Amino acid sequence: MLDSNFFRYTGTTLCCDDVKLEELAANFGTPLFVTSRRSVIESYKAFECAFEALPHFTCYSVKANYNLSVIRTLAELGCGCDVNSAGELYRALQSGVSPDKIIFAGVGKREDEIVYALQSGVLMLKAESLSELRAIDRIAGELGLTASVAIRINPNVTAETHPYITTGDSKEKFGIDEAELSTVFSLLSRLPNIKLVGLDMHIGSQIFDPEYYVAATVKLLAIFKASRELGFAIEFLDIGGGFPVTYDPLKPATPIEHFAEKLVPMLLPLDVKVIFEPGRYLVANASVLLTRILYKKSNHTGKQFFVVDAGMTELIRPALYQSHHEVQSVTFHEEEVIADVVGPICESSDFFARHRAIGAAEEGELLAVMSAGAYAAVMSSNYNGRLRPAEVLVNGSEVKLVRKRETLEQLVQNELT
Structure with a gap:
């Protein structure tokens, strides 16, 4: 039971x-x-309490449950949103989420979706390829805008979860391989309509062992240091989501506090705001x-x-x-x-x-x-x-x-x- x-x-x-x-x-x-509704609220409060020592911003991953009332419940608590399509962005905006609290992700954004996100004034778009960076730069230029962008890095960390919800392995479609980063930074320095504001990762879902987050964060921090040395003013480090919940009482989820105990000391010394993207954990x-x-x-x-x-x-x-x-x-x-x-x-x-x-x-x-x-x-x-x-x-x-x-x-x- x-x-x-x-x-x-x-x-x-x-x-x-x-x-x-x-x-x-x-x-x-x-x-x-x-x-x-009370369950959603209590889960959000538990997550915020676990990471309260860390300057951070929580963006609910709308793909988990995009009912307008669920999104609105979290928005009323100050939560932002992580969206992956024009439809999810529309739902977040219809639920009263301020555009500057929305991050637009997704490995295959259409041109009309990039236009919609930029014209809506989202906090940032998360780019997952060189081609996408070029597309965002071109579209932003045509709109007369500067696009705030984070790059999603594939840290090549294979977490122990179902293969269909593993997203941080180099065999998967997500993110930019860490081996390509020198090319990415070189390209970004030549794109006039993009401002690099963040670095992002996401290693999967239902990750029970905090050490996978530690391993991926170590790689992200090395890239953060390198980007700062190259002159990029990184404002956000996005750790992603994937924190576990209990489905089977015989396999209880690792408490969120155990993740905070590992991650907060690693991230607290940095002059940067951390973004989390819990979805499943909240709902x-x-x-x-x-x-x-x-x-x-x-x-x-x-x-x-x-x-x-x-x-x-x-x-x-x-x-x-x-x-x-x-x-x-x-x-x-x-x-x-x-x-x-x-x-x-x-x-x-x-x-x-x-x-x-x-x-x-x-x-x-x-x-x-x-x-x-x-x-x-x-x-x-x-x-x-x-x-x-x-x-x-x-x-x-x-x-x-x-x-x-x-x-x-x-x-x-x-x-x-």
Whole structure:
């Protein structure tokens, strides 16, 4: 069982804050994403507390969960945003985030996205190739602007995580290889419409061992020293994100304070502001995916299945990453059964749990797929003609619908015949 202060049993009923999940399902239907606003706030405060000794600026990684209400909750606390597309930038601006608190990342920015970012007045663009630097310089010149830019460096540090979420290895597409930096600095000195203001790295996601951050930061600091010696006025060092959260209670995440203990002494002596980009850390455990059991079945071997009304179209992480998500019955059952929790999609990979001990719920009862706040709704799809689910935000006893359920008409509204 993955319990928290924000999703817990009151008697025999699983609640979000002070609200029963069964009441939310009755009012809004299923599948349904349920997010605790208090959880988001507390995660942000814990992160800020861990790094309070360090001059820093936290930019929420919008790709984790881009619901406008989630972004606005963090913005109201003073948090900035890390965005990776025009769409994410638009969402951040619509949520009330000041442009000078937004950094625009992404390995493949289109020209129109660079224009949008520059005209919006974002804090900086993070460039990931020589070609991109030339493109930003040209576009900024055409607009009569000077572009504030950070270069993303690939430190060639391979962290122990899923290969699909490793981003700091030289085999991956991200960043500028450290071996190219002399060429980069030479180019930057000749580009009239770019001001180099930052150095950036990101080594991956769900990094449990702080020593990977230490190794990458050592490389970043050497590059920082070299850039200063070349006359570049570096104002920001961006350490990235990737700090871990607990999905499986048998594999608890390393506390954020352990990362701070390693990183703060390394970064504090520098005359520079540090940027962090937590995404998953702030929102992953703030939400559950609420789903109803449609059918129970078993095969000739006795293997049992719970067939539910949510699937990989709502939460693809188990199918894509083989990720663990706890699954809890909304009505507590002392008795448990070993079963697969599977969805209705026409793929064998459409499951939330395999051979898992689940409360012995009956058809029509509710299950909660835990830790569904990050890389869940944002990665949802209309495969099989599915409708994206509704989302609600809970704040104590208050409930707010923050995304309507899609309709059948919306599935085809942009198509022409």
